[in-house]
Amino acid sequence: MTSTVAVADGIFSIENGQPKLLGSRCTNCGNHMFPRQKGCPKCMFDEQEDVELATTGTLWTWTVQAFPPKSPPYLGPTGDDFVPYGVGYVELPGQLRVEARLTESDPEKLVIGMEMELVIDPLSIDDDGNQVVTYAFAPTSNGASS
Amino acid sequence: MSNVAIVGIGMHEFGRTDGVSGMDQGVTAVRRALADCGRQWSDMQFAVGGSMDGGAADTMVSRIGLTGLPFTNVVNGCATGGTALAQAVNTIESGAADVGIAIGFDKHEPGAFRIRGPRGKDWYGGSGLALTTQFFGMKITRYMHDYGISQQSLARVASKAFRNGSINPMAWRRKPLSEQEVLDSLMLSYPLTQYMFCSPGEGGVAMIVCSADKAKEYTDRPIYLQAAAVRTRKFGSFEVLAPSISIEHDPGPTSAASKAAFEMAGIGPEDVDVAQLQDTEAGAEIMHMAENGFCEHGEQEQMLANGDTEINGRLPVNTDGGCLANGEPIGASGLRQVYENVLQLRGDAGERQVPNEPKVAYTHVYGAPGISGVTILSR
Numbered sequence: 001m002t003s004t005v006a007v008a009d010g011i012f013s014i015e016n017g018q019p020k021l022l023g024s025r026c027t028n029c030g031n032h033m034f035p036r037q038k039g040c041p042k043c044m045f046d047e048q049e050d051v052e053l054a055t056t057g058t059l060w061t062w063t064v065q066a067f068p069p070k071s072p073p074y075l076g077p078t079g080d081d082f083v084p085y086g087v088g089y090v091e092l093p094g095q096l097r098v099e100a101r102l103t104e105s106d107p108e109k110l111v112i113g114m115e116m117e118l119v120i121d122p123l124s125i126d127d128d129g130n131q132v133v134t135y136a137f138a139p140t141s142n143g144a145s146s
Numbered sequence: 147m148s149n150v151a152i153v154g155i156g157m158h159e160f161g162r163t164d165g166v167s168g169m170d171q172g173v174t175a176v177r178r179a180l181a182d183c184g185r186q187w188s189d190m191q192f193a194v195g196g197s198m199d200g201g202a203a204d205t206m207v208s209r210i211g212l213t214g215l216p217f218t219n220v221v222n223g224c225a226t227g228g229t230a231l232a233q234a235v236n237t238i239e240s241g242a243a244d245v246g247i248a249i250g251f252d253k254h255e256p257g258a259f260r261i262r263g264p265r266g267k268d269w270y271g272g273s274g275l276a277l278t279t280q281f282f283g284m285k286i287t288r289y290m291h292d293y294g295i296s297q298q299s300l301a302r303v304a305s306k307a308f309r310n311g312s313i314n315p316m317a318w319r320r321k322p323l324s325e326q327e328v329l330d331s332l333m334l335s336y337p338l339t340q341y342m343f344c345s346p347g348e349g350g351v352a353m354i355v356c357s358a359d360k361a362k363e364y365t366d367r368p369i370y371l372q373a374a375a376v377r378t379r380k381f382g383s384f385e386v387l388a389p390s391i392s393i394e395h396d397p398g399p400t401s402a403a404s405k406a407a408f409e410m411a412g413i414g415p416e417d418v419d420v421a422q423l424q425d426t427e428a429g430a431e432i433m434h435m436a437e438n439g440f441c442e443h444g445e446q447e448q449m450l451a452n453g454d455t456e457i458n459g460r461l462p463v464n465t466d467g468g469c470l471a472n473g474e475p476i477g478a479s480g481l482r483q484v485y486e487n488v489l490q491l492r493g494d495a496g497e498r499q500v501p502n503e504p505k506v507a508y509t510h511v512y513g514a515p516g517i518s519g520v521t522i523l524s525r
Contacts, residue, residue, distance in 0.1 A: 008269035023390075034390040042381045042392070061291075063283030064336040065274060070260045073271025087280045089391065097391045099275055107336050112291050123273065134273040 007075065007123060007134045011035055019120045019135050020055065021098060024048040032095040054092040055118040056140065062088035062102060062110045075123045075132060090116045090137045101136040115140040150238045151361035151368040152523070154183030154354035155488050158251070160472040161318030163348055168200025168475070171350035172251030173209055179247065179352040183364040187211040190354070192237055194230040195249035196220035197477035203249055224424070224513020225376055226250055227351065227480030232374040232519065234355050244357050245364075251350030252475030259346055261387065270389060278426070278514065279343065281386040283335030286429030290337070293444035295432055297337050301325035302450045303428035304342045304470055310457065311471025313497040318347055319471040342428040347473025351481035353488070369488045372411035372506075372522040377403035379516030386514045399518040400437040400510060407520040408439065415439040418522075419504035420490050421461060422483035424512040425468040435463065438510050438520070462500045465490060480519055483509035491525045
């Protein structure tokens, strides 16, 4: 029986198949951070609280990773098995912009301002047969763009 | 008025030199810089040097001379060479020494930089996000969207770089490429194609600096440093290798370093006759034209169409072919720009000499994790 495991602890959680990004919020100035960290780069205050970040947002910018990254560190398929993927920053309203893989990699279908939602994205199978996953953003199913 | 002069410059050819280590290329650059002003290593009162992948710079003394001089190693990402020069300038300015040398060299493996996080916790690289190329694709995508820059302009910049590189004997890429060839090359990180990107490479540069009042003892053609400024990112700036960025906006370390340098020099962008701007890829040169104050955002489209940044244009940019034609040996790259400007101000740039005897020259480096270095030189 294989199970789904996150690429690393403390970056995102998975509950009922749904990912949530694990961020911090500064208790002094309200600045959001991802991944979690102590110490606010905006106001220099050192008390932060854990928050779950929004799971939907809009595409702020993007590119397409068209060649295989060096492995290591890349865990996804390389060589002839490499599959191009989108990369972008998704703006989570009132929080921050998160860098992420995008499930869409066709330049014709990626538009700044389009609505996106958080999903899990398979990377590789580890030595124990587990499916290793990371987080990604996908265009929302209604495909709306602003 | 400046208190520091550049009196000797030396370079090892950029590109790929099999069988010659990065440090050996640094040593060659040092010997050439010493020869340029007729001095010996034993005349150097201090050295500042840096490299990312080429080893600790100070160990080169075992080959060039164990004179006992203070030698400071600098590691500061893509601004390593610029930082070495800034530190050398500060050492002279402080009065601690009269003459010293700044050195930068490197040798990287082929292909995009391999960037790894802590072992076993590398979710960022593991997920396929730790590539500098992605940042450049994303920054220019947003910029093109906001300011109406076309992909043709990206091709114009790259084609210019290879044209300039073709007449630079020290450059790596010396084959001219048409705009169409640039556009038709492999798409790497949309909208950037293979020939719009520079490659990690090899090379070395060294320069000898001294207090301005002694400059004529070393050379009859000293070049004066009017400013050398290094700045890091502030909250809100959009930088390479950032898992998240704030919604709040800051114009970034390039604008800050540029403003600081112009203030130090007491001049403005309109006074600059030739500029070397970080062109990790073609879009970076375009964005850096505005971030360094040479135009408003969006004006680059027309400037490039006019040929304003060509060698014989209103503001020649990257006259030696830039990073695109020279590659990017991290430790040496910032000093290469200064080397080119010294040649231009001396009138020694040969086929790529900017006409009408340029008087003021500007350099700008940018790199991870959000650092910029600017120098302003004058005759």
